[in-house]
Amino acid sequence: MARYTGASCRLCRREGEKLFLKGERCYTNKCAVARRGYAPGQHGQNRKKLSEYGIQLREKQKARRYYGVLESQFRKYFEMAVRKKGVTGVNLLQLLELRLDNVIYRLGLATSRPEARQLVRHGHFMVNGSRVDIPSYITKLGDKITVAEKSKSSPKIKSILENTSGKVIPKWLEFDADNLTGKIVALPSREDIDLPLKENLIVELYSK
Incomplete structure (x- = not known):
């Protein structure tokens, strides 16, 4: 890939x-x-100085790089966002937030999104009891994410948890630190996404 x-x-x-x-x-x-x-x-x-197009392009590139998404993937997410009900820009960010690698990062089970992607690929996490090793897997409301049993004693996981122990978990997620289990209790709203992105510029770029 x-x-x-x-x-x-x-x-x-x-x-x-x-x-x-x-x-x-x-x-x-x-x-x-x-x-x-x-x-x-x-x-x-x-x-x-950037042109209007340049400003829109940079915003799109910034969003791609925050989430570690390639251009073809990002375009697919935008097309999915267009088909959903609601505001297209918010739908786009919501889809990106629900990626498994991002959820792992938000739960404090990785110190960065690139690290979360690597851990997911190595099979350290399960979704609803089944092992998932696809970072782009889109989670859903009610999904339960757990650290695989064999990985709970991993020095790597323990080190990550020490570094992220004070991290604030978004309100659309729940995290049980004792059992290393997270759950999606709501869909992320725009107010829950703390990234400095102007999603309307991305929509304008793709709408040209």
């Missing part, structure tokens, strides 16, 4: 803000955006 394999920090610098792709590193003075807050490349410090 195709995926981005370049430097994560380069993506943050291109968007001019932290996308929190490196977990704990993003909160330290090692963060590339804090050290070099301009776009990568030899002309990074001399970027011209």
Whole structure:
């Protein structure tokens, strides 16, 4: 399966803000955006003012990179959002939030979305009692996500839980820290999604 394999920090610098792709590193003075807050490349410090199309494109790219989604996948999510009832932009963000890798991250079972994707691919999680190793799996209201029994004693999982112990869990999720079990108790509303995204610009871009 195709995926981005370049430097994560380069993506943050291109968007001019932290996308929190490196977990704990993003909160330290090692963060590339804090050290070099301009776009990568030899002309990074001399970027011209963006056109209307450029602004819309950057917003779409930023959303893609937050969630680690390729262009073809993102387009499919947009088409799904259009077909659903409600506001298209909000529907799009809701679909992205319900991806299994994002839910794992939101539950504090990974320090970043890229780490969550890796853990899901390695089979560390179960949905409604069945092992799921597809990061893009769209969870549903009422789904129960658990850490696989063999993975509960994993040093990796224990280390993650130590690092995320104070993390605030979104209100659309419930998490049982004793049993390492999460549940989707509501669909995420726009107010629940704390990312600085202007989804209306993405809708305008795809509507051209």
